[in-house]
Amino acid sequence: xxxxxxxxxxxxxxxxxxxxxxxxxxxxxxxxxxxxxxxxxxxxxxxxxxxxxxxxxxxxxxxxxxxxxxxxxxxxxxxxxxxxxxxxxxxxxxxxxxxxxxxxxxxxxxxxxxxxxxxxxxxxxxxxxxxxxxxxxxxxxxxxxxxxxxxxxxxxxxxx
Amino acid sequence: xxxxxxxxxxxxxxxxxxxxxxxxxxxxxxxxxxxxxxxxxxxxxxxxxxxxxxxxxxxxxxxxxxxxxxxxxxxxxxxxxxxxxxxxxxxxxxxxxxxxxxxxxxxxxxxxxxxxxxxxxxxxxxxxxxxxxxxxxxxxxxxxxxxxxxxxxxxxxxxxxxxxxxxxxxxxxxxxxxxxxxxxxxxxxxxxxxxxxxxxxxxxxxxxxxxxx
Numbered sequence: 001x002x003x004x005x006x007x008x009x010x011x012x013x014x015x016x017x018x019x020x021x022x023x024x025x026x027x028x029x030x031x032x033x034x035x036x037x038x039x040x041x042x043x044x045x046x047x048x049x050x051x052x053x054x055x056x057x058x059x060x061x062x063x064x065x066x067x068x069x070x071x072x073x074x075x076x077x078x079x080x081x082x083x084x085x086x087x088x089x090x091x092x093x094x095x096x097x098x099x100x101x102x103x104x105x106x107x108x109x110x111x112x113x114x115x116x117x118x119x120x121x122x123x124x125x126x127x128x129x130x131x132x133x134x135x136x137x138x139x140x141x142x143x144x145x146x147x148x149x150x151x152x153x154x155x156x157x158x159x160x
Numbered sequence: 161x162x163x164x165x166x167x168x169x170x171x172x173x174x175x176x177x178x179x180x181x182x183x184x185x186x187x188x189x190x191x192x193x194x195x196x197x198x199x200x201x202x203x204x205x206x207x208x209x210x211x212x213x214x215x216x217x218x219x220x221x222x223x224x225x226x227x228x229x230x231x232x233x234x235x236x237x238x239x240x241x242x243x244x245x246x247x248x249x250x251x252x253x254x255x256x257x258x259x260x261x262x263x264x265x266x267x268x269x270x271x272x273x274x275x276x277x278x279x280x281x282x283x284x285x286x287x288x289x290x291x292x293x294x295x296x297x298x299x300x301x302x303x304x305x306x307x308x309x310x311x312x313x314x315x316x317x318x319x320x321x322x323x324x325x326x327x328x329x330x331x332x333x334x335x336x337x338x339x340x341x342x343x344x345x346x347x348x349x350x351x352x353x354x355x356x357x358x359x360x361x362x363x364x365x366x367x368x369x370x371x372x373x
Contacts, residue, residue: 020330083293135204148175
């Protein structure tokens with residue numbers, strides 16, 4: 001099948017979204033389900049059907065959401081109401097909107113924990129300490145499933 | 161003009177410490193935050209104001225709570241909205257700065273009489289983004305309906321509005337740009353959002369006639 005000529009194609013916009021917490025690496029399919037659920041719940045089936053949102057990239061703590069041109073503001077608003085992906089609490093922060101994925105990929109700056117990971121206890125729970133730039137510290141509970149995450153700063157950790 | 165998130169709930173109520181929330185608020189474009197509960201030393205990042213929430217069943221109980229030393233130390237005093245008589249009475253109290261949880265009150269619990277009184281005394285009404293973000297279906301629709309009603313009263317009588325994320329975690333904090341998108345859902349314009357985000361600053365330092373020293 002021959003592709004449509006460029007003038008006949010639907011114009012798209014791509015939204016780059018950062019995923020919080022920093023260590024979260026959501027599955028692309030699960031991310032798509034969460035985005036669609038949030039958008040449908042907020043704008044309804046008709047509007048979401050017209051906007052055609054889809055998750056086209058999901059890596060390095062970032063997600064790229066594709067939508068029809070002109071609906072990017074509505075989809076960005078819907079993205080702020082996403083609170084979980086596959087039962088894991090997350091937040092999606094809109095970074096940029098562009099007409100090409102290539103332009104958005106230049107804006108991706110992966111945030112990785114500083115190398116020295118250590119352990120600490122909070123009450124009766126054991127946590128792994130992940131340090132991030134700008135004095136941010138995430139404490140991830142040790143376990144296999146549904147680990148609790150507590151968000152500290154460097155000063156809070158020193159004061160304990 | 162200081163852009164302020166009118167209430168956050170840091171650790172131990174939430175899962176993020178005050179210092180981390182202040183850092184996150186700075187990243188999200190806020191100049192200050194109001195922390196509900198105890199505030200120790202000022203953390204780096206956004207300025208932290210101390211807020212206290214009074215949850216009272218009657219006007220008498222609210223007045224009693226307002227006399228407590230912890231309430232007197234607070235920068236911003238919030239009172240949870242109740243029925244129509246309670247709300248009318250509470251906006252008349254001098255120590256009260258903000259009425260919150262208006263979305264949980266009954267329809268018309270905050271009416272034109274309370275609105276006129278709030279405008280006269282400079283008492284603000286808080287718009288919490290938490291129900292818009294967290295709730296789904298009819299409960300969110302009801303919250304949006306209440307906020308649209310409050311907005312129509314605000315446009316008529318001119319009382320201040322504040323906007324809060326009511327965040328218990330950094331994952332629930334939202335940027336100033338995202339706040340504009342969420343507030344547009346119930347018809348708030350960008351200029352109104354900017355004014356509401358700056359309301360806490362104006363409540364802290366109200367406009368007064370110039371004094372000759």
